[in-house]
Amino acid sequence: xxxxxxxxxxxxxxxxxxxxxxxxxxxxxxxxxxxxxxxxxxxxxxxxxxxxxxxxxxxxxxxxxxxxxxxxxxxxxxxxxxxxxxxxxxxxxxxxxxxxxxxxxxxxxxxxxxxxxxxxxxxxxxxxxxxxxxxxxxxxxxxxxxxxxxxxxxxxxxxxxxxxxxxxxxxxxxxxxxxxxxxxxxxxxxxxxxxxxxxxx
Amino acid sequence: xxxxxxxxxxxxxxxxxxxxxxxxxxxxxxxxxxxxxxxxxxxxxxxxxxxxxxxxxxxxxxxxxxxxxxxxxxxxxxxxxxxxxxxxxxxxxxxxxxxxxxxxxxxxxxxxxxxxxxxxxxxxxxxxxxxxxxxxxxxxxxxxxxxxxxxxxxxxxxxxxxxxxxxxxxxxxxxxxxxxxxxxxxxxxxxxxxxxxxxxxxxxxxxxxxxxxxxxxxxxx
Numbered sequence: 001x002x003x004x005x006x007x008x009x010x011x012x013x014x015x016x017x018x019x020x021x022x023x024x025x026x027x028x029x030x031x032x033x034x035x036x037x038x039x040x041x042x043x044x045x046x047x048x049x050x051x052x053x054x055x056x057x058x059x060x061x062x063x064x065x066x067x068x069x070x071x072x073x074x075x076x077x078x079x080x081x082x083x084x085x086x087x088x089x090x091x092x093x094x095x096x097x098x099x100x101x102x103x104x105x106x107x108x109x110x111x112x113x114x115x116x117x118x119x120x121x122x123x124x125x126x127x128x129x130x131x132x133x134x135x136x137x138x139x140x141x142x143x144x145x146x147x148x149x150x151x152x153x154x155x156x157x158x159x160x161x162x163x164x165x166x167x168x169x170x171x172x173x174x175x176x177x178x179x180x181x182x183x184x185x186x187x188x189x190x191x192x193x194x195x196x197x198x199x200x201x
Numbered sequence: 202x203x204x205x206x207x208x209x210x211x212x213x214x215x216x217x218x219x220x221x222x223x224x225x226x227x228x229x230x231x232x233x234x235x236x237x238x239x240x241x242x243x244x245x246x247x248x249x250x251x252x253x254x255x256x257x258x259x260x261x262x263x264x265x266x267x268x269x270x271x272x273x274x275x276x277x278x279x280x281x282x283x284x285x286x287x288x289x290x291x292x293x294x295x296x297x298x299x300x301x302x303x304x305x306x307x308x309x310x311x312x313x314x315x316x317x318x319x320x321x322x323x324x325x326x327x328x329x330x331x332x333x334x335x336x337x338x339x340x341x342x343x344x345x346x347x348x349x350x351x352x353x354x355x356x357x358x359x360x361x362x363x364x365x366x367x368x369x370x371x372x373x374x375x376x377x378x379x380x381x382x383x384x385x386x387x388x389x390x391x392x393x394x395x396x397x398x399x400x401x402x403x404x405x406x407x408x409x410x411x412x413x414x415x416x417x418x419x420x421x422x
Binding site: 048078082083102 | 207208211214218277279280284285286287289294421
């Protein structure tokens with residue numbers, strides 16, 4: 001479903017990676033490994049189309065992602081390092097607005113349920129600025145439950161998560177893959193997930 | 202259209218939680234305009250002569266004051282990136298943001314202008330023309346400013362650079378905006394000036410969201 005051929009990226013003068021290839025079929029996930037500054041985030045940003053590659057192309061369902069931006073963006077969720085939260089809004093408002101901007105019509109019960117599942121019960125209506133780093137991360141991850149997407153692209157998703165949340169996220173990813181989804185993750189940990197492909201930058 | 206409205210509502214909601222930021226630009230406008238009669242002295246003819254220009258320049262500066270924050274907060278917390286990756290067209294979301302910016306920073310200036318115009322002893326007709334010219338002119342300022350704000354996003358010392366970039370681009374709006382009141386005073390009719398201002402607004406409304414979107418995408422690369 002997701003393939004990359006002959007990708008090359010550089011930051012300024014420095015070549016981060018070149019001749020990078022991978023192919024993912026339904027139910028598979030890609031583990032992007034590499035030291036700090038090796039270009040993991042750049043690779044992910046290239047895959048979602050935020051940063052252009054120097055060479056090579058990324059294909060989704062056989063077509064170049066640049067030729068089908070609308071369809072491709074509907075198909076993936078990208079969660080990067082920032083928590084994408086407005087400090088003045090509550091987690092509930094944040095999620096509702098984010099989903100509406102993406103063109104979805106989330107029901108309030110569903111959003112509340114997703115927040116509850118991520119252990120944020122009772123914090124739905126607090127301003128997001130009072131949340132801890134881990135809680136902010138959980139609000140971000142709630143999008144995975146609320147937005148239907150075949151491709152999950154997650155940059156260091158386990159950052160700032162405690163053991164329970166890590167376990168929950170792993171089960172979410174497992175469920176996603178079992179349902180025929182595809183995922184691209186960067187992480188320094190080894191992950192107890194089957195069907196992994198690996199790239200090392 | 203729905204996308205524009207959602208983005209608009211979002212920014213209005215955010216501004217509602219942070220009223221002080223909006224009020225700062227407004228107060229700035231009021232204070233700057235009020236300083237002139239105090240500084241220049243109470244000579245009626247002179248005040249009447251410089252009034253429209255002062256109000257227009259103050260409106261330019263007040264717009265400029267809010268511009269660096271137009272995209273900076275969304276850029277810092279990652280929401281701008283999510284908007285760019287949304288299945289909905291990014292340009293429409295940007296248009297919603299610009300509409301919100303004008304409602305919060307432009308429209309209040311238009312409403313306050315006739316009141317402040319009284320400080321300069323402007324006649325009722327002059328006040329009407331001034332308000333009309335600002336009504337057409339302030340969205341134009343927001344649109345042009347947005348391009349500058351997008352271009353300087355993430356640049357160190359972007360605020361100063363933004364002023365240098367955008368202020369020259371505001372000149373045509375200033376010439377025809379403030380000029381419309383002079384034309385009215387000279388009995389030349391204001392239609393010409395306001396039409397040119399309207400034409401510039403139409404042109405900017407067409408190109409500015411697109412240019413802003415492209416600049417934002419480049420800034421986020």
